Amino acid sequence: MRSSTGRWVVDEDFFDREKELEILEARVRGRNHVLLSGQRRMGKTSVLRELERRLESDGWIVLFVDVEGAANAEDAIADMAQAAYPYRSLVSRFAEGFRRWFSDRVEEIGASRFRLKVRAGLDAGSWRRYGERLLHDCAAQEKPVLLVIDELPILLNRMLRRDGEAARVDEFLSWLRGTIQALGEKSPVLILSGSIGLEPLVRRLGISDRINHLDPFRLGPWGLENSVACIGRLAESHGLTVEGDVGGAIYESLGVGIPHHVQSFFARLREHAIMHGRDELRVEDVGEVYRNHLLGPSGQSDLVHYETRLKDALGDEGYSLAMEILAEAAIERGFTGQAETCLAGLYGELVEEVPARIEDVLAVLVHDGYLEACEDGYRFSSHLLKDWWAARFRGHHVALERRHSDRGNGTGSK
Ligand SMILES: Nc1ncnc2c1ncn2[C@@H]1O[C@H](COP(=O)(O)OP(=O)(O)OP(=O)(O)O)[C@@H](O)[C@H]1O
Numbered sequence: 001m002r003s004s005t006g007r008w009v010v011d012e013d014f015f016d017r018e019k020e021l022e023i024l025e026a027r028v029r030g031r032n033h034v035l036l037s038g039q040r041r042m043g044k045t046s047v048l049r050e051l052e053r054r055l056e057s058d059g060w061i062v063l064f065v066d067v068e069g070a071a072n073a074e075d076a077i078a079d080m081a082q083a084a085y086p087y088r089s090l091v092s093r094f095a096e097g098f099r100r101w102f103s104d105r106v107e108e109i110g111a112s113r114f115r116l117k118v119r120a121g122l123d124a125g126s127w128r129r130y131g132e133r134l135l136h137d138c139a140a141q142e143k144p145v146l147l148v149i150d151e152l153p154i155l156l157n158r159m160l161r162r163d164g165e166a167a168r169v170d171e172f173l174s175w176l177r178g179t180i181q182a183l184g185e186k187s188p189v190l191i192l193s194g195s196i197g198l199e200p201l202v203r204r205l206g207i208s209d210r211i212n213h214l215d216p217f218r219l220g221p222w223g224l225e226n227s228v229a230c231i232g233r234l235a236e237s238h239g240l241t242v243e244g245d246v247g248g249a250i251y252e253s254l255g256v257g258i259p260h261h262v263q264s265f266f267a268r269l270r271e272h273a274i275m276h277g278r279d280e281l282r283v284e285d286v287g288e289v290y291r292n293h294l295l296g297p298s299g300q301s302d303l304v305h306y307e308t309r310l311k312d313a314l315g316d317e318g319y320s321l322a323m324e325i326l327a328e329a330a331i332e333r334g335f336t337g338q339a340e341t342c343l344a345g346l347y348g349e350l351v352e353e354v355p356a357r358i359e360d361v362l363a364v365l366v367h368d369g370y371l372e373a374c375e376d377g378y379r380f381s382s383h384l385l386k387d388w389w390a391a392r393f394r395g396h397h398v399a400l401e402r403r404h405s406d407r408g409n410g411t412g413s414k
């Protein structure tokens with residue numbers, strides 16, 4: 001098992017998740033559509049890629065569509081076409097409809113040029129028809145087909161922000177649901193996935209029924225036992241011995257076993273051992289590596305990734321509110337009901353319907369695992385995320401209550 005701190009992992013590099021895979025595989029084989037959610041970096045894409053690998057080796061066709069870069073339905077259909085490209089029987093049927101855009105033989109142009117050509121042939125009036133054709137072609141395959149759409153909430157949020165209304169999101173989700181249902185037994189099995197909550201989004205738009213044909217499945221963190229076992233396996237694979245309960249100390253520092261954080265901890269601890277000329281991981285190094293490396297520059301670059309995702313999902317206004325809430329929760333040890341009232345007061349003139357907007361943002365932050373509800377409001381569940389945000393805002397975050405009362409007294413901070 002190789003150490004990995006970047007993209008999704010499969011096969012030899014994939015650890016645990018056997019129970020989750022068993023459940024997902026049973027659902028897919030039973031032709032149930034699934035909504036897979038889970039906090040950022042929990043390993044959603046890895047679980048789906050591993051499921052893809054296993055099903056493909058058992059004769060399934062799996063179309064894995066990542067719509068993180070898509071801005072509208074036309075882009076998403078073009079992404080689906082690109083995913084279908086390796087399957088000749090599927091793609092040649094579909095390409096028939098695009099004959100006039102293809103001067104070359106479809107088989108020779110490669111997946112990304114195929115996508116470009118398909119995209120050029122799609123517009124707001126035609127994506128439904130071509131999307132339908134693709135799904136019908138999936139249904140006509142002899143082999144069973146699984147269609148995975150990863151990062152869908154990012155696309156939907158982008159559509160929403162562009163138009164400022166729910167119509168596009170509704171159109172796309174209704175189309176997908178309608179087409180899949182019309183195909184009945186023959187339809188491809190659908191898995192929708194992403195970290196930024198799809199459920200809070202459709203609830204907010206009042207269109208929850210558009211995803212009620214999907215069985216929700218939430219991917220949770222590793223517990224102590226699996227986090228420790230993962231560290232053990234990684235150490236063994238990299239020829240390192242483990243002194244004492246290094247895995248337990250790592251888990252305790254993190255607070256939650258988010259697989260990516262466990263992997264990052266191992267990678268930094270291993271580098272620390274190498275720098276000191278040792279081939280042993282030591283408990284006494286865990287604290288230092290946490291403070292100086294996980295919270296240091298490499299951790300900060302992970303944080304930028306988190307921030308970008310939030311911005312993509314929430315838009316500028318929602319993002320500003322999210323930053324205020326996270327800064328408050330990290331530095332003031334929680335985001336209380338009182339702080340919420342102050343935040344609404346401070347942003348009242350800048351953001352429309354601010355109390356409802358704050359509730360939306362909180363729903364996303366909870367759904368996405370940044371915060372959990374506690375007695376008097378919300379707090380971080382992961383120590384690492386809390387410490388990242390604290391490091392990011394320390395020095396320039398002024399408590400919301402103080403800013404609110406300063407402003408009330410006419411001393412006016414923003
Ligand atoms: N089953 C696993 N075994 C080992 N490492 C894992 C596993 N799942 C996730 N990881 C670690 O987490 C990282 C992120 O995984 P992945 O991209 O699958 O997560 P994700 O939930 O899809 O993330 P994002 O929220 O960014 O889309 C991987 O690079 C790897 O370090």
Ligand SMILES: [Mg+2]
Nearest residue numbers: 044045046150
């Ligand atoms: Mg992912």
